[in-house]
Every structure is written in structure tokens, then in C-alpha cells.
Amino acid sequence: MNDIDINIDELKSWIGNNEIVFDEVSENLEKRFRATLDIDPGEPQVGEIASSGIHWALAPAVVKSSLLGKDSHPQKGGFLPPVALPRRMWAGCQTTFLDTLKIGDQVKKRSSVIDVNLKNGKSGLLCFVKAKYEFYVDKKLVIEELHDIVYRDFYNNQATKVIKNDLPLSNPDFEEVIFAHPTMLFRYSAITFNGHRIHYDYPYSTQVEGYQDLVFHGPLQATLMLRASEKFKNTRAKSFSHKGIAPVFANENLHISVEQLENGNVNCFTSTSAAGMTMKAEAVF
Numbered sequence: 001m002n003d004i005d006i007n008i009d010e011l012k013s014w015i016g017n018n019e020i021v022f023d024e025v026s027e028n029l030e031k032r033f034r035a036t037l038d039i040d041p042g043e044p045q046v047g048e049i050a051s052s053g054i055h056w057a058l059a060p061a062v063v064k065s066s067l068l069g070k071d072s073h074p075q076k077g078g079f080l081p082p083v084a085l086p087r088r089m090w091a092g093c094q095t096t097f098l099d100t101l102k103i104g105d106q107v108k109k110r111s112s113v114i115d116v117n118l119k120n121g122k123s124g125l126l127c128f129v130k131a132k133y134e135f136y137v138d139k140k141l142v143i144e145e146l147h148d149i150v151y152r153d154f155y156n157n158q159a160t161k162v163i164k165n166d167l168p169l170s171n172p173d174f175e176e177v178i179f180a181h182p183t184m185l186f187r188y189s190a191i192t193f194n195g196h197r198i199h200y201d202y203p204y205s206t207q208v209e210g211y212q213d214l215v216f217h218g219p220l221q222a223t224l225m226l227r228a229s230e231k232f233k234n235t236r237a238k239s240f241s242h243k244g245i246a247p248v249f250a251n252e253n254l255h256i257s258v259e260q261l262e263n264g265n266v267n268c269f270t271s272t273s274a275a276g277m278t279m280k281a282e283a284v285f
Contacts, residue, residue, distance in 0.1 A: 006084055006127065011116045014081035018112040021059040025050050025105045029191065033057060036187040037223070046104035052230055052237070053223030055101060055135055055143050059109035060193040071209075072195035081116055083127045085151035087209060088196075090218030091128070092243035092279075095145040100236065101137070108136040114146075127151040148243075165245055165276035169269055172257035174232040178224055180216050182250045188220045216248035221279050225268045228256045229283035232266060242281035248272055 031041040033054050044050075063074045073088060101107070115130040128150055135143040182200075189199045197204040198215040205211045222242045230237055248254055252272050259267040268281040 006118060006125070008116070008118050011081040011083060011127070014113045015116060016113065017079060017081075018110065019079045021109050021111070023059040023107050023109065025054065025058065025101050025103055025107060027103055029057060030054065030103055032187070032191045036184060036191060037227070038184075044103045046102075048103045050101040050103055050105070052226050053219070055107075056219040056223065057192045058107055058135070062193060068195055071204075072197045072201075074195075079111060080113065080129060080131070080149070083129070083151040085125065085127055085153050087152050089150050089152075090244065091148040091150045092218070092241075093145050093147045093222075094239070094241040095143065096239045097143055097237060099137075099140065099142045101135070101142060105137045107142075110134045110136070121152070124153050164274070165278075167257070167269060167271045167277045169257050169259050169267075172269075173260045173266075174228065174258040176224075176228050176256040178254045178256065180248060180250050180252055180254050182214055185214055185216060185220075185250055188217050192217075192219070211247065212249055213252075214250035216250065216254070218244055218279075221248060221254070221270055222281065224254070224256055225270060225279065225281050226283065228258055229266050229268050229281070232258045232260075233283070233285050235285060237283040237285055239284040240281060242268075242279055244279050246275040246278045248275070248278050254278075 027044045027046070030044040030050055033051055034041045061074045061079070067075055069075045071086065110133070112132045113129065114132050117128045119126045119128065128148060131147045131149065133145050133147060134141055185199050194217065198209055198211060199217055200214065202214055205214050225242060226237060226240050248270070252274065255271045257269045257271065261267060265282060265284045268283060269277055270279045271277050
């Protein structure tokens, strides 16, 4: 592992940093989002309720190609702090749905850095950044969420180890199986304007970052979990919290398992045969 010196005081100076970006829940975005999830794209009409999870495709960072880093993320030090660790991953988030987005909505997304911390983990030094995202339509707050982003180092020319995690559910109340086709990953990268090379560049993902294949997007996995939970309950969730446990790779089956709770909410888990549980979540109804 590289010997990296991190000035936590400098990184904490990013706390309070914010930005505002505008976007539209367009008919074309809705169609492409549906098609990516293997849903009939149909002909979305202005005023219809947009698909659950589409907010993760709104108002992405848009920078010119020369301002991208080696991993094709935007270079550090803009909105997010310049953490001197090369691997950046979505660790999870807590989302509150105050209202539904609709086709044609003009959305204002306000982003704020609210915390930065260092921690020594099993794989070495970790840096956790917490960011708050607020989505407004006509000055009304529609969605509010907290993101957990983790940065860490990686070993050159050494495969990322996958430790199999136990799945705390043997008889789910509802289950779906999604094949992680590389085209799904490519399409999701396209509609979210996500340039991170681990999702579509096989040589980079395997030879530079040490993964066994292309890496499934965290928010895409969360979207499938949210939609499975809502399909089981036949209604929209009021809030959804999820946490990443292990990476999911292209060309394997992703199992989505839903468990009914006594309070009317549901637990949701994703798993693969190689890694066991890969993400866990709770949907509140």
C-alpha cells in the first residue's frame, strides 16, 4: 500500500461547502431509466409520477473530460474534499421521500458537505465523507438524503479479496433475481453521466483497481432494492436507508430478498453466490 499523508484539518475545511445544480425529470430520462431496468419504456407523459430511484440520475457532476482524474471521476477538490486516497465508493445513504417527482418537474438539487472523518480499517486507512442532498420542485423540498462516501487505498496488481457474508434471511417473503449484464451497467453509467471506469472499463477495473470484473453501481443496486420493496408492498416508500456490504460484479446473478416486518416496514437484502450479502436496507411505509 502507498504511504499516503492526509491532512484531516484541511479536509474538514470542506465541511459546509455546497453547490446548487438544476435538472429536469424529462420524458427521455424516464424512458431510458425504465429501459435500463428492463421495464417497458412506453411513452411517459408530463405530470405522471416518475420512477422510484430516478433522483439518483438527476443533476450529476458535469465537467469537461480534461478535468477528470485517472479513474474518470471529476478531479477532487471541487464540491467534495480532495481526499488523497484513490478508490472512492458509494457506501450507502438515508433517503426521505417527502413527495413524488413527476415527469416534467424542474428540479433544484442542493448539495452540502456535512462531515469528514478518518478511520483505520482492515484494508488500511479509510476516509468517510458525509454529504447532504436536497431536491426541490417549485421551492418545495421533495427528497432529502444523506450520502456516505468512503475513500480508501488499494494494492497494485493484487485482486480485491471477497469475503463471503452471511445472509440473515433464508425464506424471504418476496424475491427477485437480476442478471448483472454489462450493458445494464453501461446504460446506467450513461444516464447518470457517471464516468467511473470500474463500471465499464474491464482492463482498468481488473488490472488497476484489482476487481474481478466490472463493478455494479451502488445506487443501481439500491434502486433495484427500493423498487422490489415497493413492488412487495404495492405502495411507495416514505423513506429508504441502505448500506453497502460487499461489491457486486458484472456477469453474476444478483438476488434481491424482501422480509416483512411486524411494524409494516420491510428489510431488504441483496446477495450473490460468491459474496453472500452485498447490501442491506430498510424501507419505511
